[in-house]
Amino acid sequence: MSTLASRGVHILGPDAGEQACGEVGLGRMLQPADIAARVGALFQNTTLTGKRVMITAGPTWEALDPVRGITNHSSGMMGYALAQAAIEVGAAVTLVTGPTHIDQPPRAKTVDVISALDMHAAVMNSIDQQDIFIAVAAVADYRPIDTASEKIKKNAEQMTITMIKNPDILADVANLQKPPFCVGFAAETNDLLDYARGKLERKKLDLIAANHVGGSETGFGTPDNAITLTSQNNVIELPKQNKNALARTLIAEIAKAYTEK
Numbered sequence: 001m002s003t004l005a006s007r008g009v010h011i012l013g014p015d016a017g018e019q020a021c022g023e024v025g026l027g028r029m030l031q032p033a034d035i036a037a038r039v040g041a042l043f044q045n046t047t048l049t050g051k052r053v054m055i056t057a058g059p060t061w062e063a064l065d066p067v068r069g070i071t072n073h074s075s076g077m078m079g080y081a082l083a084q085a086a087i088e089v090g091a092a093v094t095l096v097t098g099p100t101h102i103d104q105p106p107r108a109k110t111v112d113v114i115s116a117l118d119m120h121a122a123v124m125n126s127i128d129q130q131d132i133f134i135a136v137a138a139v140a141d142y143r144p145i146d147t148a149s150e151k152i153k154k155n156a157e158q159m160t161i162t163m164i165k166n167p168d169i170l171a172d173v174a175n176l177q178k179p180p181f182c183v184g185f186a187a188e189t190n191d192l193l194d195y196a197r198g199k200l201e202r203k204k205l206d207l208i209a210a211n212h213v214g215g216s217e218t219g220f221g222t223p224d225n226a227i228t229l230t231s232q233n234n235v236i237e238l239p240k241q242n243k244n245a246l247a248r249t250l251i252a253e254i255a256k257a258y259t260e261k
């Protein structure tokens, strides 16, 4: 048995207890459920066990009045898939999500928010406890400067909405004195790599996942996505695939880069 163990063979049991012959001690087979659990544990990927990962996901909603607002087509799928993939490799995940219509990953701690300001506050509230921050949310860059308390009436032929800039959540996190490992997303319709590299440097990120949006096959609201994952000295192309499969590869790459940092 020790030879097998020295060759890397995992040996389960024996269990201790009353034997068929009446003696008590080591020699019993493990209970089948126990065997199943231990085999399952051997196959579990524990790359991020003990690590805390915060992910933002979905759109934000910037209210104009009690019934109308400015938002975008983010479904939350990409962010939720990343949350699930991180959970599968052992991470404790906090998911800060704007309004979506999809099921939340069951084992994530989910914080529901509406606006960019809400999302900023929720992230800043516990970012100091996180090891890795992944900003997938499509956060509104601007919000209406005023929100009407009653429904706006259509009396005028024209109306002007004055907007004010929202805080950049990812940049604020990356600028903390002790920032977590920061991963941004860049949704671009053109010059993907150039804009992504610009954001990587300007926002002081460790990694940026650039995705082509604007077409009908990848990006906002689609089941598939394609990513160019970029760091200061590496570019990895992840071709079009289902967001769940893509999320597993992304989490593996993020965990690798985090460990090497």
Ligand code: PMT
Residues within 6 Å of the ligand: 056, 058, 073, 074, 075, 076, 077, 078, 079, 116, 135, 136, 137, 138, 139, 140, 141, 166, 167, 168, 169, 170, 171, 183, 184, 185, 186, 187, 188, 199, 211, 213, 219, 220, 221, 222
């Ligand atoms: O939700 P899905 O339908 O699955 O779609 C996924 C997605 C297309 C929304 C996602 O893959 C994606 O690309 N997310 C980033 C969208 C975006 O707004 O990118 P941006 O280039 O505007 O922002 C750059 C980065 O800064 C992002 O990480 C963003 O989360 C972050 N940011 C932006 C503005 C802001 N005020 N605060 C931020 O944290």
